[in-house]
Amino acid sequence: MSESDDIRPGEIAVEAPPPDDARLRFIGRCVTPFAERKDCPRQGRLDGPECRLEIFAPWGRALDGIEAFETLDVLYWLDRSRRDLVLQSPKSDGGLRGTFSLRSPVRPNPIGLARVRLVRREGDTLVVRGLDCLNGTPLVDIKPDRCAFSVQAPPKAADRC
């Protein structure tokens, strides 16, 4: 994590204890054509360029069955983002917004969330469209898109209408 970014006028940083409530293990990495921040789109598009999700051992088999889904939720770790801003000025015009009302990479837990289109699986790698992150961004999780997802387990009482 780097906190080296400049603060824009009006933005408010807070002091918070070091984060240590839970720990992540990276399950892979994103290979994208975006080498620098200025190359990244603000939001990925399902018709964007092909990118790759490379899964590290021992998690490769956890992809089994994923070919059945057209779209996926991808969680990744924005490892270059500062984590201490509560108010941000995304337009740099002095207009302030709370961090949780933005999809900015600057947040207390810098987890990015993209919905991507699955193009194909190649072994332990998924080829997808829709990522917006830097090349090399660490992967945290992959889930089937909730809209496309059919619950596999038997219904429970709380699932009833």
Add this chain to the structure above:
Amino acid sequence: MSESDDIRPGEIAVEAPPPDDARLRFIGRCVTPFAERKDCPRQGRLDGPECRLEIFAPWGRALDGIEAFETLDVLYWLDRSRRDLVLQSPKSDGGLRGTFSLRSPVRPNPIGLARVRLVRREGDTLVVRGLDCLNGTPLVDIKPDRCAFSVQAPPKAADRC
């Protein structure tokens, strides 16, 4: 984290090093009517019961501006889930699926993702519908729903069609 759950026939656990690639700080907690796992729906519904997202200090002001959004993405930490399964049998019938092709709470990084409807803000608390997690589940992040979200910053080259 508890790894005490039984493994079902055919499920495959792996050995992985302790997770320490990145660290989270909990930003609040979910208050839901679901006291035990059996009470939780498989997936939340936008017309489900009212729940509360209580934000801890110093992050309250990070909610500013959130009232403009009807739906939000909520990330939370499934602190009771085992983290070592690559293949799971959600129907307990011997049929196996990879962890990343399921929305099961059992995953290498047990982060749950719910899309919720924002009912109202009450100070540092959001009242929402659509959560499916246990009462007391730690909160990791809140983002405006990407579909409802209008990018606030000026367009960049990579945003063009």
